Amino acid sequence: MKRFVRLECLAGLGLGLLMLLGNPAAAAGVHQHGLADAAVVVEGHSLTVSFRAPLMDILGTEQPPVDAAARVRYADRLKQVSEPQLPAAAGCRLSHETRSGVAALFPESQQHDHEHEHHEHDHHADVEAEWTFQCQSPDKLTTVSLPFLAIFSSLTTEVVLLLPDGQGALRLTPGDTRISLE
Structure with a gap:
């Protein structure tokens, strides 16, 4: 079930969230297993979709x-x-x-010698992805579907919307893949 909320002052918050989505260091403080962030921005003929989720929720390990x-x-x-x-x-x-890749998330130069490692530690990182589309008829963008959310069905996804008609936010419950832009 989705919940759509119109927010009067979301422009500054939305831009801040977009900056967090693109800045793993800033996002480190809000790392929460089971919770992903997404943003959908329509500006002119351009559509940008950003997504960030804890590594544990995507890989099953850190x-x-x-x-x-x-x-x-x-x-x-x-x-x-x-x-x-x-x-x-x-x-x-x-x-x-x-999109985040293995090389960026786990640089081989930072791999430990596991035979001599006597303690475990987590790799609190986030998986990030961003897609930019050019659309001939952006007025016909009624939905954005994130099909992979069906695979990672334990994730709740907080979505920020920055659209020509205004700003908003919604929450996708686990397994829900469809973001309504109407």
């Missing part, structure tokens, strides 16, 4: 991969955070995409 096979498993899991689906009538095409 531990660095122990070998090459684990790095491949992690990469396959991260690839499941896939491109949003948009209404065909809007005529949108993907123009830019960035």
Whole structure:
């Protein structure tokens, strides 16, 4: 179930959340397992969708991969955070995409010698993705679907909307993939 709330002063808050989505260091203080953040921004013919979730909720672990096979498993899991689906009538095409990868999340130069490691520690990081689309008919953008939320069905997702008609926020309950823009 979704809850849509119109907020009168969300512009500053929305921009702050967008900055947090793009800044892992600033976001570190709000890292909460089970809770993801998303933002949908429509400006002119451009649509940007940002997403951030705790690493644990995407990989099922926060531990660095122990070998090459684990790095491949992690990469396959991260690839499941896939491109949003948009209404065909809007005529949108993907123009830019960035997604967290294993190399960025777990640089090999920072891997520990596990034979000599006597304590465990968590890797409190977030998985981040951002997609920018150019749309021929942005007025026909009625929904944005994040199909991967069905895979990561334990996530509650807080969504900030910055749209031509105003700003808002909504909450997607676990397993809900559809963001209404109307």
